[in-house]
Amino acid sequence: MGNSKFFESEKLFDNVTVIAGLAGEQCYLVEGSEKALLIDGLSGVGSLKAFVRELTDLPVEVVNTHGHVDHCGANFEFGECRIHPADIRLMYDHSDPERRFGFAMSGARAKAMATPPTMADVIPACAVKTYPVYDGDVFDLGGVQLEVIGVPGHSFGTIVLLDRERRVVFSGDACNPNTLLFLPGSTT
Template sequence: MVDSVSAWLKVSELSKDTWRIEDAGMVSQYLLAGKEKALLIDAGWGIGDLHARVASLTSLPLTVINTHGHPDHTCGNYRFENVRIHQADVPLLKKNFSPKVRHDIMQRFKDQPLPEGFSEDAWVHAPLKRFAPFSGELSFDLGGRVVDVIETPGHTPGSVSLYDRKEKWLFTADNIMEGNTLLNLEGSMPLSIFMNSVNKLAAMENKVEALYPAHGRVALKPSTLSDMQKGVKKVLDGKLIGKPEKTSRGSGAVIRFDSCGIVYNDERRY
């Protein structure tokens, strides 16, 4: 067993009222506080006590928003009462609360020290608490700090990104990162759909000061947006072709651009 606060959930302060919380060294959640409310971007694995960690940082009323429905972003939803997720990813969320699925997920941690007091049985059988799906435009007014939700399907049908107007930061989740964006997964959207999402984000580049993805190095330069835009367009136009590879998340065509990359299925470009 390990101490969940110091080892499992690593906290770093990005600004006076913004924290990055690294979950098991695999995925990052972000806590944003305003004058009246707080917003937690993603709920992580839910193995470390993220609720307690958040409570140690702010006592403000909290909303959790899932950037998409994959387990490393939603399995911890059971620790929170006020959760939002895009309607299109609700099936993924529900799947992650099947005891069989959660039992299988736990196998990836079998050789890793777990947080002190953690009950695997309780985690596997954790209930799917009430959540509020959304679609379309959505913003969170935290009090002197507004965060806009941007629909960015591609990685999953209901993937979103978030823009913090105050800090001019764009939280890109699994949509754009220094590593390869996975578009080859079961349920991922065609590359043309992802292109539409990238166009939407790239149009914001001039008002973005930094990107904060859910995986890998942070912060990234805003120019990563246009790098992705130019690269994906070349793939769709047939000017670039990825190299077929078997990855840990399935087979696909892998291609790197200047500061980012994608794994995609060539037969599902459109």
């Protein structure tokens, strides 16, 4: 659907676009009739905010499924996010621009890049206005409701978002072929 130096996107449903970053990390743009929700924010290499603006004219809010480096990068560009309070510290622990750049480059797509990113392409870390999100909260986007379900494991504050009507769950790293546990900041 859309490509840039940093991102690739593909429409999954009429109102859902998956966006992949340099390391193959993914986030989801879910649109309702009134606003859009960006579920996760990749590593913060390149302007995800500008890329998302090319995909929708709706107001966009960011929610993180958890606080790891490959999910919170856009928080520093948007300046605010929704995140479970148990993962706010983890978000800042993973905010170092060199760490985010290293993550993006360590898993960079196998294809050759005409112009590889540099440290200048990393969104600088800054204070982020955080709003708490808890199990049972609902995001009403206008005709689309996403319910927050707490699933501590990958991190103490891991959540998933459920669209009951479409029978779709956006799980971040809570459930995938490479779900990691027993890390610092993970549950046992």
